[in-house]
Amino acid sequence: MSNPGSIVVCQSGFEDLLVREVRELGQEASGSGPGWASFEGPAEVLRSAAFAHGVLESAGKASGDRVNVLAQQVLEYFLASLQGERIEGPWPCSFSGPHEVTGLGRRVASVESAFHELLKKRLGRVAKLASGARPRLGSARGLFVWFTDFGEARVSRSATFCGPCRMADDDLAPSRSYLKVEEAYGLLGREPAAGETVCDLGAAPGGWSYSAAKRGARVVAVDNGPLKGGALGHPLIDHREADAFGFSPGKDAVYDWLFADLVEDPHKVLQLIARPWVSGRWCRRFVINLKFGRVDPVALLGDLRSSGSPFASGCQGLRTTHLFHDREEFTVTGEVVP
Ligand SMILES: C[S@@+](CC[C@H](N)C(=O)[O-])C[C@H]1O[C@@H](n2cnc3c(N)ncnc32)[C@H](O)[C@@H]1O
Known part of the structure; x- marks a missing residue:
């Protein structure tokens, strides 16, 4: 052979x-x-x-x-x-x-x-x-x-x-996007827990928020769109009809998790996560889904890996993965250096 x-x-x-x-x-x-x-x-x-x-x-x-x-x-x-x-x-x-x-x-x-x-x-x-x-x-x-x-x-x-792996669906999950965040927990080696806090930017219809809330985490779900299915009216989900780019957690607040699944230019999303979320230590760890759209994904990966990347400092365990449940998008996970 x-x-x-x-x-x-x-x-x-x-x-x-x-x-x-x-x-x-x-x-x-x-x-x-x-x-x-x-x-x-x-x-x-x-x-x-x-x-x-x-x-x-x-x-x-x-x-x-x-x-x-x-x-x-x-x-x-x-x-x-x-x-x-x-x-x-x-x-x-x-x-x-x-x-x-x-x-x-x-x-x-x-x-x-x-x-x-x-x-x-x-x-x-x-x-x-x-x-x-x-x-x-x-x-x-x-x-x-x-x-x-x-x-x-x-x-x-x-x-x-x-890390990529097919995940089991949940009848109450309001979107198939739910499967992506479920899959992403495996990359970080942990998942939201009871008592933890989550900020979910671009939350609607609520798959990611529902995923965290069903584990007992408290979620602020930021999106002008409506929540649906198991996310709608969930007692642990606080829906804020707002623009993710103008949202801030409030004085001294630090979320245990930042989720972002925004249908926006991936460079714009990365800039938002890098500054203020990572640089201001507004969160402890993050799961970010970047949609390629018209952007060349290979060039985007190059930007992420370059020494000038917005994540070059301030993060550890940074990982970019094309998940089993990702389509024209990939998922970035990491921890913010305390
Ligand atoms: C792919 S969906 C999110 C799906 C969600 N993660 C789930 O599991 O159901 C993208 C969402 O981003 C929201 N979005 C796009 N730009 C936004 C912005 N600037 N601020 C807040 N939400 C935004 C859209 O309204 C849309 O609901």
Whole structure:
């Protein structure tokens, strides 16, 4: 099996943006397809890409027309990579591929099942410890197989998961935007809690406000538009019909969370968050959704990463991610340095 570098998985339809983003970070893609691109340079750069959902590092290639041939090659790769490694506990084992390729899901499932049968015969104890669970965020050692086509799969023992993840909906959530903030909590490693305060700029119809209020946080929801569904009349949500750009928390008030999901020029939103929200320490942490609109997202990412970025000082743990539930937008999360 050859070693063609790393595979980066992204949201389908955003491969070109991923390739362009990584080019700006100094690496050219060696290939791409629906929901993935391959690169030969260091994985570290790839892990930092906003459009990356996951990185399969040093991925070998299995190829063949038949299920058994593919399964056998994956097995050989796995066995060769063990090199005396003792597997004592559950290990992540995942077989996947782009959902958009019709019928590929069945092939993936067949190869996965054939692989498990083969592994059971060779290493029964290790096979029993294989698990479908994998971390939401961070690196893991296991077996990660990504199908680029019916006759080709990339196989890796090390993967990094960048956070994007499908979230469960809630019947009372007034918008599908609700799913984005639910997903963003995983990037920060925490979520609003009872007794905390949230300012939600561009709140209507109230998905993000509802998400915080259902956890017991008190929310000021700023938007001239109406709240709906579970946000309408919620006792923990104070709706202020106002312009986000003129809103201020009042003397000495600090919100635990700032949310901003404004349909506005992303540069204008960034300026608002940087000054006064971050520079004035009006909030402790933030979740900001930036809509690309007519703005080139790759140039916008460059601005965010530059030393002259409005976030260059005053923030820690800054992360920009194209979430599973994001469309033509990405989400910035971070903490304000106290
Ligand atoms: C995508 S929606 C927000 C959805 C919301 N996060 C949710 O979960 O339901 C964008 C909102 O931004 C609001 N908006 C745009 N510009 C604004 C401004 N300058 N001040 C306040 N709200 C604004 C719009 O009225 C709109 O309701």
